[in-house]
Amino acid sequence: MRSMHASQVQKNVDVDEVHRIPPQLNYKYLAENAEAVEDNMRKRNYDGNSAQLLKKLYLSQIQSLSDAEQFKIQRDEVNKQIRSAKSKDERQIYIDQAKHLKEQLRVAEEKASAIEAEMVTQALMIPNDTHPDVPIGPEENAKILKIVGEKRTESYPLLDHLTLMERLDLVDFQQAALVTGSKFFYLKNSGVWLEFALIQYAMDKAASRGFTPIITPDVVRTSIAYGCGFQPRKKESSQIYDISTTSTVNTTTPKLCLAGTAEIPLAGMYAKKMINEDELPKRMVGFGRAFRAEAGHGSAEERGLYRVHQFSKVELFAVAAPGQSDGILQEFRELQEELFTELGLCFRVLDMPTEELGASAYRKYDIEAWMPGREAWGEICSTSNCTDYQTRRLDIRYLSSQFKENVGPKDVRVPWHIKEKWVNYCHTLNGTAMAVPRVIIALVETYQQEDGTIKVPEVLRKWIPGQPSILK
CATH class of the missing domain: 3.30.930.10 (Bira Bifunctional Protein; Domain 2)
Incomplete structure (x- = not known):
């Protein structure tokens, strides 16, 4: 079989992405109820580590999103100062600050995105909740x-x-x-x-x-x-x-x-x-x-x-x-x-x-x-x-x-x-x-x-x- 060109490989990736349905999972519920989720997983004979790991990821993502929001606020404020700067030197100081904040925002957003991807992976390993009347065991x-x-x-x-x-x-x-x-x-x-x-x-x-x-x-x-x-x-x-x-x-x-x-x-x-x-x-x-x-x-x-x-x-x-x-x-x-x-x-x-x-x-x-x-x-x-x-x-x-x-x-x-x-x-x-x-x-x-x-x-x-x- 002939090998595919890079452009053909990229097309394969793209078509799967176009038709992918991102799961809408309730991370907040899963994280806040990690102990109950873990107990449910054990009863269903699943590895319960996903629940605790998801909780840590969720808290980390909240922090990353909070950091990103703060960097946006600071960036917007610095942009205002750039526009109102009274001298070229003062304006350059604010421009340098804006570049630094832009980089910090990029890092925070990339971190939040990476955490989101890992959260999806872990959450998909978690089974459904269980009706309280269901018998426990094999x-x-x-x-x-x-x-x-x-x-x-x-x-x-x-x-x-x-x-x-x-x-x-x-x-x-x-x-x-x-x-x-x-x-x-x-x-x-x-x-x-x-x-x-x-x-x-x-x-x-x-x-x-x-x-x-x-x-x-x-x-x-x-x-x-x-x-x-x-x-x-x-x-x-x-x-x-x-x-x-x-x-x-x-x-x-x-x-x-x-x-x-x-x-x-x-x-x-x-x-x-x-x-x-x-x-x-x-x-x-x-x-x-x-x-x-x-x-x-x-x-x-x-x-x-x-x-x-x-x-x-x-x-x-x-x-x-x-x-x-x-x-x-x-x-x-x-x-x-x-x-x-x-x-x-x-x-x-x-x-x-x-x-x-x-x-x-x-x-x-x-x-x-x-x-x-x-x-x-x-x-x-x-x-x-x-x-x-x-x-x-x-x-x-x-x-x-x-x-x-x-x-x-x-x-x-x-x-x-x-x-x-x-x-x-x-x-x-x-x-x-x-x-x-x-x-x-x-x-x-x-x-x-x-x-x-x-x-x-x-x-x-x-x-x-x-x-x-x-x-x-």
């Missing part, structure tokens, strides 16, 4: 809120999904490993119709509840993924598939990655936007492919479809005002429970503990289905309230309805310092409506018949050609 501390249905038991052995699906020629991992790599698969024959049926069912169910249907792009800017909280922690490998280009023609391509979930492009739909409060909440249901670079280690409990690098996913997403988000989280959970109840699965609902929240979630519920062939519970979906974690990083705000009552329409021309006090950050929420491979596992293992065929749940039959009741 995954085993999850609180079971309810169990729906009963585990299937039979007098004959219940097989795992991979055995069943390979016998029915519904899936092929071996040839996919040759073509692409391990943990990729071909879905075949009736397995294809089962996937399409699950997607149609979930999309239709959400749309009937007023969710706007969206098909999302599977490629996103890496900065958008990071803004959603998918930036890996220190000492962790990334789950993101980065996309690089070796093109010497288009040298202005920004850094891109494959979306790990439709949540990322759905959040990106509202990046750098300001919404009228009376337009909130905005509910969406998006379909996309999910790509995960980390897919487990091939253990017996992860064989087959349980952890794969690429899969179809239907995602619930909402942008809301802060006062709406708690209610929408419950709404998402109720819809998920309805989906899996109608599919006839045995499942349990978990209030997930601090170490399982990731970076963005303020509170998260998981639903695990009983998978008879695995003889274990397996996660099939989750739903999270991310409060303003993502919106501060993607600049998603709303204009309070009180602005219209007190000032005028959204587009009325008023100085920003007047408009700003009516502007707040939205909350975002996400929830899995259908992670297709995991649900296929639960369905195949739950609805297997003694002869090796698979019964099709009633609610899916209309989406399958011929509306079969049995896959064979």
Whole structure:
């Protein structure tokens, strides 16, 4: 590959800068509550040093900004004295002072700018706050809120999904490993119709509840993924598939990655936007492919479809005002429970503990289905309230309805310092409506018949050609 000229390298830097969304983080809050932030980070299994370092940086920046302001005041005063000097020598003295103050101001401003950059780096390592009712600790501390249905038991052995699906020629991992790599698969024959049926069912169910249907792009800017909280922690490998280009023609391509979930492009739909409060909440249901670079280690409990690098996913997403988000989280959970109840699965609902929240979630519920062939519970979906974690990083705000009552329409021309006090950050929420491979596992293992065929749940039959009741 030919090396790029310096001008081409500069173009690459510039295009990323143009499309970069500077995070609007509340440094004052983080610094003034450093001890509480540090405690929250420990509970979520994060390195808490960022909180204390950020506090020191914040105090140092305040001093640098104060110094810069004083130098500006002194500079302005000296400029006045230059203009009113009564002699050339006196004027030169003031000019020398002005040059010295200009240099001091430059140093102070550069220091403040450098501190700001380091503050961003440290603040981005800090996860969201945590709901006070969230259990503390690792995954085993999850609180079971309810169990729906009963585990299937039979007098004959219940097989795992991979055995069943390979016998029915519904899936092929071996040839996919040759073509692409391990943990990729071909879905075949009736397995294809089962996937399409699950997607149609979930999309239709959400749309009937007023969710706007969206098909999302599977490629996103890496900065958008990071803004959603998918930036890996220190000492962790990334789950993101980065996309690089070796093109010497288009040298202005920004850094891109494959979306790990439709949540990322759905959040990106509202990046750098300001919404009228009376337009909130905005509910969406998006379909996309999910790509995960980390897919487990091939253990017996992860064989087959349980952890794969690429899969179809239907995602619930909402942008809301802060006062709406708690209610929408419950709404998402109720819809998920309805989906899996109608599919006839045995499942349990978990209030997930601090170490399982990731970076963005303020509170998260998981639903695990009983998978008879695995003889274990397996996660099939989750739903999270991310409060303003993502919106501060993607600049998603709303204009309070009180602005219209007190000032005028959204587009009325008023100085920003007047408009700003009516502007707040939205909350975002996400929830899995259908992670297709995991649900296929639960369905195949739950609805297997003694002869090796698979019964099709009633609610899916209309989406399958011929509306079969049995896959064979």
